[in-house]
Amino acid sequence: MQKRVAGPEIERLIQLLAKLPGLGPRSARRAALHLVKKRESLMQPLTAALEEALDKIVICTTCGNVDTSDPCTICSDPRRDGHVIIVVEDVSDLWAMERASAINAKYHVLGGTLSPLDGVGPSDLNIATLVDRVRNGGVREVILAVNATVDGQTTAHYITDLLAGTEVRVTRLAHGVPVGGELDYLDEGTITAAIRSRTTF
Amino acid sequence: MQKRVAGPEIERLIQLLAKLPGLGPRSARRAALHLVKKRESLMQPLTAALEEALDKIVICTTCGNVDTSDPCTICSDPRRDGHVIIVVEDVSDLWAMERASAINAKYHVLGGTLSPLDGVGPSDLNIATLVDRVRNGGVREVILAVNATVDGQTTAHYITDLLAGTEVRVTRLAHGVPVGGELDYLDEGTITAAIRSRTTF
Ligand SMILES: [Zn+2]
Ligand SMILES: [Zn+2]
Numbered sequence: 001m002q003k004r005v006a007g008p009e010i011e012r013l014i015q016l017l018a019k020l021p022g023l024g025p026r027s028a029r030r031a032a033l034h035l036v037k038k039r040e041s042l043m044q045p046l047t048a049a050l051e052e053a054l055d056k057i058v059i060c061t062t063c064g065n066v067d068t069s070d071p072c073t074i075c076s077d078p079r080r081d082g083h084v085i086i087v088v089e090d091v092s093d094l095w096a097m098e099r100a101s102a103i104n105a106k107y108h109v110l111g112g113t114l115s116p117l118d119g120v121g122p123s124d125l126n127i128a129t130l131v132d133r134v135r136n137g138g139v140r141e142v143i144l145a146v147n148a149t150v151d152g153q154t155t156a157h158y159i160t161d162l163l164a165g166t167e168v169r170v171t172r173l174a175h176g177v178p179v180g181g182e183l184d185y186l187d188e189g190t191i192t193a194a195i196r197s198r199t200t201f
Numbered sequence: 202m203q204k205r206v207a208g209p210e211i212e213r214l215i216q217l218l219a220k221l222p223g224l225g226p227r228s229a230r231r232a233a234l235h236l237v238k239k240r241e242s243l244m245q246p247l248t249a250a251l252e253e254a255l256d257k258i259v260i261c262t263t264c265g266n267v268d269t270s271d272p273c274t275i276c277s278d279p280r281r282d283g284h285v286i287i288v289v290e291d292v293s294d295l296w297a298m299e300r301a302s303a304i305n306a307k308y309h310v311l312g313g314t315l316s317p318l319d320g321v322g323p324s325d326l327n328i329a330t331l332v333d334r335v336r337n338g339g340v341r342e343v344i345l346a347v348n349a350t351v352d353g354q355t356t357a358h359y360i361t362d363l364l365a366g367t368e369v370r371v372t373r374l375a376h377g378v379p380v381g382g383e384l385d386y387l388d389e390g391t392i393t394a395a396i397r398s399r400t401t402f
Pocket of ligand 2: 261262263264265266272273274275276277
């Protein structure tokens with residue numbers, strides 16, 4: 001706003017909302033007004049939820065998951081198979097895996113990928129703690145569920161090399177045609193992978 | 202999340218963030234994780250900004266603007282021309298007018314438009330307070346800067362009728378080709394209006 005049309009508190013709220021992923025300056029203004037209009041039903045509960053999150057949310061020192069207890073709900077769940085650790089880049093990937101309900105294992109959140117160009121080295125990621133978990137025994141398989149990007153694959157290779165001296169089996173997610181996916185929209189690499197890994201009908 | 206993978210505080214934060222305009226369930230999850238990661242630089246300041254906004258933001262009883270003082274910054278600014286009142290549907294429209302810096306007048310925020318289908322009648326909008334402001338004198342012109350929608354125009358006609366007995370001049374925004382707009386993308390109504398209001402080159 002060029003001219004001063006409101007107190008600085010509103011402008012500050014808009015500026016901070018605009019830093020959320022998915023919100024730009026325009027949608028941050030709309031969000032701020034929406035909050036003011038829904039004062040009782042949204043602004044107060046959201047403020048309280050943020051206060052509670054600030055107070056309670058911690059990073060699990062075992063696996064890197066975000067939770068309100070350390071060790072987290074997943075690490076301390078005895079019904080989960082602790083022989084299998086799924087390595088993901090981010091907590092959002094852990095959530096995506098859980099939504100799929102494909103496996104009842106434990107996790108390890110790297111907190112990113114190796115990226116020499118961005119100055120991200122092994123010590124910037126939760127890699128040493130993964131090696132510790134494997135060395136402490138009881139782990140039979142490490143599934144590298146990193147993204148199929150260059151940095152993701154670099155990170156997968158690095159971890160595979162690190163774990164080469166251990167007894168653990170290192171696996172990765174299969175490549176192929178996404179369920180519901182149309183061939184016409186897929187890149188050549190995916191189609192080639194799907195052909196190579198074809199199965200009997 | 203099907204299975205319980207984290208404490209309920211995180212899920213609650215995600216649910217509330219998803220109620221913001223522009224954020225869906227997926228982007229709310231990303232926003233929540235972003236907040237947790239940027240605890241010091243974003244989550245704490247945003248929580249503080251919301252607390253301050255809850256504490257200080259009020260609706261101006263004169264014009265319906267959102268501010269931290271009542272009367273608001275605009276209503277109490279002696280450098281603004283109080284002879285002209287710009288009537289807008291929403292505070293976001295007031296902000297849009299201010300960004301354009303086209304006029305140095307005062308405002309009146311209706312808080313919506315008349316909408317018989319949605320059960321919105323004159324008593325649901327800040328219309329009586331507008332009539333009071335005009336009757337109290339000192340107002341020479343009321344600019345109806347409502348949206349060029351059916352409900353906006355219905356509202357404009359209703360207000361024009363209400364103010365018919367007063368001395369005030371009631372005007373509306375001009376229709377025409379948006380600056381930078383391409384004719385090929387404009388509807389027939391806009392082109393017709395632009396032709397009818399054509400000016401000498
Ligand atoms: Zn954990
Ligand atoms: Zn005001």
